[in-house]
Every structure is written in structure tokens, then in C-alpha cells.
Amino acid sequence: MKKSPIRSIATVCGLLFLIIIGLSVGLAYYLLSPGPGNAKDQVFFIRPGLSFKEVARELEANNLIRHKKLFLFWARFRGIDAKVKAGEYLLNPDMPPLRILGIMKKGMVITHAVTIPEGYTIRQIAELFAANNLLDKTKFVALAFDPERVKNYGLTGASLEGYLYPDTYYFSKGLPAQAVLDTLVNRFLAEIKPYKAQIAQSGLTLAEVVTLASIVEKETGVAEERPLIAGVFLNRLKKRMRLESDPTTIYGIKDFNGNLTRNDLHQSTPYNTYVIYGLPPGPIANPGIAAIKAVLEPTASNYIFFVSKNNGSHYFSETLAEHNRAVNQFQKRRGN
Secondary structure (H helix, E strand, C coil): CCCCHHHHHHHHHHHHHHHHHHHHHHHHHHHHCCCCCCCCCEEEEECCCCCHHHHHHHHHHCCCCCCHHHHHHHHHHCCCCCCCCCEEEEECCCCCHHHHHHHHHCCCCCEEEEECCCCCCHHHHHHHHHHCCCCCHHHHHHHHCCHHHHHHCCCCCCCCCCCCCCCEEEEECCCCHHHHHHHHHHHHHHHHHHHHHHHHHHCCCHHHHHHHHHHHHHHCCCHHHHHHHHHHHHHHHHCCCCCCCHHHHHHCCCCCCCCCCHHHHHCCCCCCCCCCCCCCCCCCCCCCHHHHHHHHCCCCCCCCEEEECCCCCEEEECCHHHHHHHHHHHCHHHHC
């Protein structure tokens, strides 16, 4: 007796349905099944530019997943393969594959705290990131000293010195150097925004305010002295006196060895304020908002000199004679 075509089709469809159900159950079991248990967490790094196929291969090589083809199939079916972000992930072989995919899709990367102190230069900041294995310091410095990139932020000058805001940040490993610069500069622009009216009223440009703030930042670590030191430098600028600031001179010395000599003070560089008049061509470090506020709200005084008292603070003078006496007291006797 011949089987009807309809019955044959129904049989085939039934078998296909059972196969699909079986495959679906198997795939679901694979995706949702945890590992054997008692496994240790692993830091898994997805390098920038890695294809998802390579990611799956490395996950399998590190025993974080099994059956990478099933893993790849589901990721591509759900469009997750195109959404995975580079960076470090804390994974465990006991995690179900679906959980691992979810972590990578959401970009739940490990972040590292990086604290940039006030007064750090571009090169010091680059060293800081490099010490934490977060980026290539050479590339970071090259980008920060690219005048075209400075213009892209609406800023002026030959570099981003002065505009990398000092604070604590959280970055993931593998971020492009440009993304890190964007974060630091955009933070500076956000912090400076409330002071735009004050800057306009100060008679100084933004670049001049930041330049002077960077000098104030390097001259003292005593918070209450910043407005007073800013006032001294502003007094000297008004009197057309040289600023005569050691930190500016040091900034202009290539490969400074830590020992500022009399010969250094007579060398003609754009940053040697013992030789040039006015401000140097740009900031010498990256100041915090307190130093910037000190420039915008300086302490009024007749002081035009100050000298270190060797305890972190300074002695301020109105006349050269008084200043020379202070130098003799606090500096020349230091070696006795």
C-alpha cells in the first residue's frame, strides 16, 4: 500500500521539528550550563583589533569555554560578535557561555585607577600610564604635542600641556591614547567652563591664565600661598619685570638632571624667564582648578619677590633689599 505524499511530508516535517527541538535544547544546555566548579577567576584581555573568531579561539585556549563553534554561532546569530569591546575582563571557566557573552557585550571591563597629581607634565603623565601598562607612552606624547590636535579641541598652543586635568580616573587596558587624551582634555574644558566670564574679565587669555596657573602650581604646594604667589607674578608682569621663575627655566632644559646651575639661568630658551620678559610661550605643567582660581582671584599685595623657607612655604618681600636679606637667611645659610 502506497504512502500518501501528505503523510510523507508530515513525517519529514515531524522529524525536522524533532531535530530542531533537539538542537535547540542542546544549544540551550551548552549556553546555560556552568563549568565543573571550583575554578579560579582569570583576567582575559581582548586586544584592540582582534576579530571575534580570534577571541573565541583564545577563550577556548584558556579553557574559559568549550565548543567554540557553538559559541561563535550563537554570538553571530544574536549579533553579539560585533558589539564586543576590547579590554580586560574578569572571567571564570565555571561561567556559562551565555554569561561570558553578556559580560563582553556590556563591555564590563576591568578598570584601573590612575591618579594624576597637580603639576604633572605631559611626559610625567605618559610615564604614569605606561607604568600601569595602560598605553604606549611614546604615542601618547606624540599626540599631546601635535598642534593640529590642539586646534581640534578649540585650544591654542603647540601642545596640550596645561589642559590635561589632574584627578583620579578609571581606565581600562587597551584604550587608544587618543581616547585617554579626550577624557583628560574634556574634563579640563568642563572644569574651566564656570570661569569663562572671570577669564574674560581678567584681561588674560585662557592660554595665559593656564600658563600662569601652571607656574603657580610648580612654585608652591601650600594651598593658601597660591593666590599670593599669583599676585606676585601679576605684579611683576605689570611692572614689566622678568618673572625669574626656576620651574619655567627647568621646563626649557632638555633632559634636566635635577641640578639648576647659574649657567642654566643665563641660557636663552623660550622658557627661561630669567632671560625673557613676560610669560613663557605656554604652560609648563597641568594645573589644578585651585591654581587657576588663584590666578583669577589673586591676593592683592605690593610683593614682587619671594624665596623658599625650605619648609614648603615662602617669604615674601616688597623690595630687593628685603629679598636679598631673606635669601641670605633662608638660602645661603642652608649649606652651613
